[in-house]
Amino acid sequence: MNGPQHLQDAVGRWKSRMGGFFPAEQRTVFRGHDLHADLKGMGWLELCVFGITGRRHTPQQLRLMEALCVFTSYPDPRIWNNRVVALAATTRSTGALGMSAALAVSEAHIYGRGNEVQAITFFRDTHQALEAGTALEACLAREMATHGRIAGYGRPLVNADERIAPTMALAAELGLADGPHVRLAYAVEKHLLDNGKPLRLNYGGLVSAFGADLGFTPREFYLFMYPVFLGGMPPCYIEAAEQPEGSFLPLPCERVDYQGPAKRRWPL
Amino acid sequence: MSQPQKVEKVSTRIWLEEPEPTNSFAARNAWLHGYDVYGEMLGRARWADMMYLLFRGEAPTKAQAALLDALSLVLANGGPRDPAVHAAMCGAVGGSTAASCLMAALAVGAGRLGGGREVLSAMQAWEHCGLELEAWQRHLSTPPAEAASVWPTTEHAAGFEAHGAGMAGIVRQALSYLASISPGPRLGWLFEQRHALALAAGSSPAMTGVAAAALADLGFKPAQGEMLYLLLRLPGAAAHALEQGETGHKQFPFFQLDLLDDPGKASA
Numbered sequence: 001m002n003g004p005q006h007l008q009d010a011v012g013r014w015k016s017r018m019g020g021f022f023p024a025e026q027r028t029v030f031r032g033h034d035l036h037a038d039l040k041g042m043g044w045l046e047l048c049v050f051g052i053t054g055r056r057h058t059p060q061q062l063r064l065m066e067a068l069c070v071f072t073s074y075p076d077p078r079i080w081n082n083r084v085v086a087l088a089a090t091t092r093s094t095g096a097l098g099m100s101a102a103l104a105v106s107e108a109h110i111y112g113r114g115n116e117v118q119a120i121t122f123f124r125d126t127h128q129a130l131e132a133g134t135a136l137e138a139c140l141a142r143e144m145a146t147h148g149r150i151a152g153y154g155r156p157l158v159n160a161d162e163r164i165a166p167t168m169a170l171a172a173e174l175g176l177a178d179g180p181h182v183r184l185a186y187a188v189e190k191h192l193l194d195n196g197k198p199l200r201l202n203y204g205g206l207v208s209a210f211g212a213d214l215g216f217t218p219r220e221f222y223l224f225m226y227p228v229f230l231g232g233m234p235p236c237y238i239e240a241a242e243q244p245e246g247s248f249l250p251l252p253c254e255r256v257d258y259q260g261p262a263k264r265r266w267p268l
Numbered sequence: 269m270s271q272p273q274k275v276e277k278v279s280t281r282i283w284l285e286e287p288e289p290t291n292s293f294a295a296r297n298a299w300l301h302g303y304d305v306y307g308e309m310l311g312r313a314r315w316a317d318m319m320y321l322l323f324r325g326e327a328p329t330k331a332q333a334a335l336l337d338a339l340s341l342v343l344a345n346g347g348p349r350d351p352a353v354h355a356a357m358c359g360a361v362g363g364s365t366a367a368s369c370l371m372a373a374l375a376v377g378a379g380r381l382g383g384g385r386e387v388l389s390a391m392q393a394w395e396h397c398g399l400e401l402e403a404w405q406r407h408l409s410t411p412p413a414e415a416a417s418v419w420p421t422t423e424h425a426a427g428f429e430a431h432g433a434g435m436a437g438i439v440r441q442a443l444s445y446l447a448s449i450s451p452g453p454r455l456g457w458l459f460e461q462r463h464a465l466a467l468a469a470g471s472s473p474a475m476t477g478v479a480a481a482a483l484a485d486l487g488f489k490p491a492q493g494e495m496l497y498l499l500l501r502l503p504g505a506a507a508h509a510l511e512q513g514e515t516g517h518k519q520f521p522f523f524q525l526d527l528l529d530d531p532g533k534a535s536a
Contacts, residue, residue: 263302266308
C-alpha cells in the first residue's frame with residue numbers, strides 16, 4: 001500500500017528549488033537568482049526559457065526560438081484556436097478568457113502541442129536508435145505501431161507549409177540549420193516521399209526537430225511552445241470586439257445540417 | 269467568372285432547430301435526438317434524462333436515469349481539499365471571473381490524479397478487462413505502454429487511490445449504493461472484487477474508479493465518460509469559489525515555502 005505518509009509530510013509547506021516571493025524582504029528568487037537584481041537584464045523569452053530549462057542559451061538560439069513563435073502567429077480568426085478568441089470577443093467575454101481557452105485548445109492532437117510532443121519524442125528516439133544501428137524503416141514502423149502516425153508530417157488543411165522556408169533561412173543565418181534532428185526530419189520526409197507517402201514535413205515537425213537540436217526534452221519543449229500561437233490572437237479579439245456583438249461568423253438555422261433521428265415522442 | 273461559393277454547414281446528429289419565420293437566427297422549436305425539448309421534454313424530463321440523451325442519443329430507462337442522477341450527486345462536490353475545488357477558490361479569492369474559476373477547476377480536475385483523464389483511463393481498463401479478475405490482475409501488474417502525449421505519464425493505477433491506505437468511507441458508501449441500483453454489471457462486480465483488486469493494484473478503488481464503473485454501466489464510451497466527469501464535478505467548485513470570494517483572501521491560506529536554493533541565504 002502507498003499510504004498517505006508522503007502527503008502528511010507535505011501539509012502546509014512546499015519545498016522548492018524553483019523560487020519564491022519574500023514580501024517582508026522585498027525580493028523574489030527565480031531558480032536560485034534574485035529576479036530584480038541578477039536577472040533584471042533578461043529578455044522575457046529568455047526568462048521563460050530559463051524558467052523552463054534552468055539553462056542559459058546563446059543569443060542565436062534565443063533569436064531562433066523567438067522566430068519559431070513569430071512565424072506561426074497568424075491573426076486569422078477562422079483557425080480553430082483563434083476562432084475561440086474571436087467568439088469570446090463577439091459574445092463580449094473577456095480577452096483573457098478567450099485567449100486562455102484558445103491556448104488550451106492549442107494543445108491539440110493534429111496540430112499544436114499534441115503534434116509537437118510526439119514529434120520531438122520521435123526525433124529524439126529515432127536519432128538515438130539510428131546511432132545504435134537501427135534502420136530508419138524500422139523506426140518509422142515502430143512509430144506507426146505506437147502512435148498510428150508520424151507526427152510532424154502532413155497538414156490538416158494543405159500538405160505544404162509556408163513557414164518552413166523562412167525558418168530554415170533564418171536558422172542558416174544563425175548557424176543553427178544543420179543540427180542532427182533537423183537533418184533527420186528531412187531524411188524522414190525524403191523517405192516518406194520516396195516510398196509513395198505524400199507527407200511533407202510540417203511546421204510542428206520542423207520546430208520539434210529544432211527543439212531537439214536546442215537540447216529541449218519533450219516536456220521542456222512542450223512548455224516552451226505553450227504560448228507560441230499567442231501573437232495572432234489579440235488581433236482576432238480586437239477586430240471581433242470592434243464589430244457589433246454577435247456578428248462574428250453567426251450561424252443561421254439553415255447552416256446547421258441535422259443528420260440525426262426523425263422527430264419522435266418523448267417516452268418517459 | 270468566380271466559382272459559386274460552397275455553403276459550409278455544421279453537421280450534427282444531436283440538435284435540430286426550426287427558425288422563426290422572420291429570423292433564421294432565432295429558433296422556434298428545438299429537437300434533441302428527435303425529441304421536442306421545449307415543447308415536450310420540458311416538464312417531463314429530468315436533468316439526468318437530458319444528460320443521458322445528449323451523450324447517448326437515446327432516452328434513458330428509469331434505472332439508468334436513477335444511476336446517473338445518483339452519480340451526479342456523488343461527484344457534485346469534492347470539497348475544498350479537492351485540488352480542482354482548491355483551484356477554483358484560488359480564482360475567487362483574488363476576484364477573478366466566474367468563468368476563470370471554473371476553467372481552473374476544469375484544468376486541475378482534468379488530469380491523471382483524480383481527474384477526467386484518470387476516469388478515461390479507468391474506463392478504457394473496463395473495456396480491456398471486463399469482468400475478468402485475471403485480466404485486471406494482468407493489467408494492474410503490467411500496465412499498457414503509453415504513447416507520447418501532452419499528458420504526464422501515469423504514476424498510479426487509474427481508478428485506484430494514489431496515496432490511500434484503504435478504501436475511503438465515502439467511496440465505500442458511494443460504491444455500495446450505486447452498485448445496488450445499477451442496471452449494469454460493473455459496479456456490482458467492483459464491489460464484490462474490491463479487496464482482490466486492491467491487492468492487485470496495491471491500493472483501494474478510488475472515487476474515480478467508482479465513477480468509471482458507473483459511467484461504463486450507463487453505456488458511455490471513455491471519451492464521453494471523461495467529459496461527463498468533468499462536467500459533473502463543477503457544481504462544488506462553483507459553490508466553494510463563491511464562498512471564498514465572499515470570505516476574502518485574508519482568510520485563505522497562503523502556506524509556507526521552504527526555498528532550497530536561496531541566493532539571499534548564501535550571501536547572508
